[in-house]
Amino acid sequence: MLELKELTVNYGSITALHDVSLKVGKGDIVTLIGANGAGKSTTLRTISGLLKTRHGSILYEGEEISHLPAHRIVERGISQVPEGRMIFANLTVHENLLMGAYLRKDRNKLGSDFDFIFGIFPRLKERAKQVAGTLSGGEQQMLAISRALMGKPRCLMLDEPSLGIAPILVKTIFDKIVEINQSLGITILLVEQNANLALEVSHYGYVLETGRIMLHDRSSALRTNERVKSAYLGGG
Numbered sequence: 001m002l003e004l005k006e007l008t009v010n011y012g013s014i015t016a017l018h019d020v021s022l023k024v025g026k027g028d029i030v031t032l033i034g035a036n037g038a039g040k041s042t043t044l045r046t047i048s049g050l051l052k053t054r055h056g057s058i059l060y061e062g063e064e065i066s067h068l069p070a071h072r073i074v075e076r077g078i079s080q081v082p083e084g085r086m087i088f089a090n091l092t093v094h095e096n097l098l099m100g101a102y103l104r105k106d107r108n109k110l111g112s113d114f115d116f117i118f119g120i121f122p123r124l125k126e127r128a129k130q131v132a133g134t135l136s137g138g139e140q141q142m143l144a145i146s147r148a149l150m151g152k153p154r155c156l157m158l159d160e161p162s163l164g165i166a167p168i169l170v171k172t173i174f175d176k177i178v179e180i181n182q183s184l185g186i187t188i189l190l191v192e193q194n195a196n197l198a199l200e201v202s203h204y205g206y207v208l209e210t211g212r213i214m215l216h217d218r219s220s221a222l223r224t225n226e227r228v229k230s231a232y233l234g235g236g
Contacts, residue, residue, distance in 0.1 A: 001026040001187050002047070002078075002155055007056035009039075009046050016042045017211045019056065024155070024189050029181050031190040031198040031219065033232055034208035040191040041083055043208070044157045047189075048080045049073045060155070075103055079153035083160045083191075085144040089133030093124055096132050096143055100150030110150075117146045120176055138169030142176070149180070155187045156180070162194050170194070174201050195232035199223045207232075 002024040009017040017039050024030045032040050045051045047058055049070035058066040065073055079100075088096050097117065101110055118125035121142040127135060132143055141161055148156060158177065162170045178201050181188050192198035199205055199219040207215040207228060215228065222228050 001061060002189065003059040004043070004047070005057045005059070007043070007046065007058065008054045009042055009051055010054050011042075015054075015211060017046070020208070020211070020213055021056075022206050022213060022216065024187060025204070026187055027181075027185055028204060029177070029188040029190060029202040031192060031202040031205045032208055033192065033195040033198055033205060033228075036193070037210075038208040039211040040208055041159055042211075044080055044159050044189070044191055047073075047078065047157065071103065074151060074153075077152075077154035078157065079148040079151045079155075080157040081141075081144045081148045081159060081161065083163060085137075085140045087132045087135075087140050087143050087147070089131070091132055092129055093132055093135070093143055094128045096147050097124075097150050100147035102151075104150075104152065113150060113152075117149060120179060121146055136166075136169075138165045138173065141165055141169075141173055145173075145176070145180075149184075149186075153186060155189065157189045157191075159191045160193060161190070162192060162197065170197070177201060195228070196223075196234075199233075 004020055004022050007017055007020040020043060032043060034040050046053060049068055053066050057064055060076060060078060088099060123139055124142055124146060161173055174197050180186055190198055190202060199222055202219045205219045205222045206213050
């Protein structure tokens with residue numbers, strides 16, 4: 001569904017990504033793991049059209065999209081849940097969800113989408129009229145994911161969904177990510193510092209170090225790889 005070919009991205013004179021190539025199969029959960037500053041968020045922001053490539057290509061369903069503006073990429077079915085959630089803090093939960101559907105033409109189907117989202121995240125239904133900035137960190141993450149789902153994406157990119165969330169809610173969030181993948185068939189590209197959790201829920205993984213793909217394999221194989229265990233899984 002999604003393929004990066006030798007992607008190179010600069011921040012000014014600094015090269016953030018060096019010839020990054022990866023593939024995301026339709027219906028899969030693929031994770032990108034690595035330390036802070038490895039280039040994980042840069043990769044997602046480039047796919048989303050927020051950063052421009054210096055070299056390389058981004059293919060989505062066989063079509064080159066690296067030249068497209070961000071809103072056109074969303075229209076084609078790619079949505080991103082940004083790091084730090086970036087909800088509209090002064091709007092209600094309901095208004096945030098409506099913002100996620102901003103580009104949709106089938107407004108008559110929004111009711112069933114609300115029902116589906118409230119089925120996955122019942123807490124949001126309870127807080128539909130609540131101002132989003134007053135939600136807990138975990139509830140805000142649920143809202144950020146739901147806002148992206150309101151755009152009816154076929155490919156969902158999640159940037160650090162466990163960041164700043166109470167440990168008791170992290171497992172819930174990841175269970176819901178799997179549910180979204182399995183029940184809707186949405187392809188997911190997951191960036192996550194909690195490598196244990198990311199590799200547990202994903203089918204395939206890439207290890208990014210200083211802007212380069214150093215290793216990639218099935219997630220089950222990466223979990224037993226000695227280098228990955230030592231560097232990212234807290235064991236040797």
